[in-house]
Amino acid sequence: MARKTQEKREDLKQRLIEAARNRIAADGLSNLRARDVTQDVGCALGGLYTVFADLDDLVIHVNSATLKGLEASLALAEVKDHTPTDRLRNLARGYLRFAVAHRNLWKALFDHRPPDNRPSPEWHLEEHMFLMGVIAEPLAELQPTMSETARAIRARTLFGAVHGVVSISLEGRFVGLPIESLEQELDDFILTVAAGAAARQV
Template sequence: MVGKVSERREALRQTLVEVAESMVAHEGLSALRARDVAKEAGCALGAIYLHFPDMDALAAAVNARTLQRLEGEVAEAFEAAQARDNPKRALATLGTTYAQFVWENPKLWSAIFELGFRQGEAAEPPQSPEHFRLLAAIVAPLRALLPDGDPAVIEAHARALFSAVHGIVSLSQQRRFMAVERDQVAGEISFIVNAFCDGVSASK
């Protein structure tokens, strides 16, 4: 009728992910219900399971999209801010862009970790192009600060720096534990990034 079978199959898969993404973005991961998704996507309840083994897999598809957007946006802003002679400033952009993304997409971002906790440890590290792009964007200015550094060490530092920024943003957004006040986040991120850079330079 409307097209080839494989096309309609793929179209429904896309629709399911988009519907699910909208629900997670507006109501949170816990509001992602199979019956609601089916109704909104205009298919039968069981049809979801022709495209995804279970609801967690659908949620994972939503999370993969979010992660790609996040990594893409951060890497982009990061690269745009690359002043060749100012790696500190470039790295500070990492933090503020990450924080901004989290504030603009709090429930999509939460869903990534909510599902992660539910599924325990990840079996394999992320391997998307966006992920490598983001990692490379952090490694580049670190290499400028530490020209003779072991690449493996520099990558470990890059991961640690990103994780540190993630920790500040994460606890602040949840307002739990040892959270930094919201209006102090940007300042503290700059502070820690600058100190980190100075530490990198000094260890050379």
């Protein structure tokens, strides 16, 4: 009996995550409502709170699924034998393409703010950091003398630069780039950064 109850809870949990994901993808995070999500899966409003602490907890789980989708879209295994420069270029292209294809889900990764009295769980923060790790790996080959701490900071800097350009461009800010130019500009930017990093080792 206990096992069957747990299976039902897990099934409801996954259906709520999927429903919330669909709502965010269609209407954006700011329009997400608990009542809409529970109506989509055909359960009472209280059913949500039997598997999640609150709506913020549900959003964290949606964002977790989005991060897994982002990781899959980067095709890391396909380029693992490529040069470090090409791996960085692949990361930038993959990040941009994911953001364009899943704009509202991508935005939710950065727009969601959990309550001050209940910060994001450690496991979710670690999920957010996976991209820093895959950026740091090719950087280590380009600048092998850089310390691990400095490399981690450089990975964040590089991510921030790429994310910033993607973000202001997709939001249509006046300083943003036209979408049709964005991928080429990011590619040239990564080539410039990688060439500079390699030159500093000479």
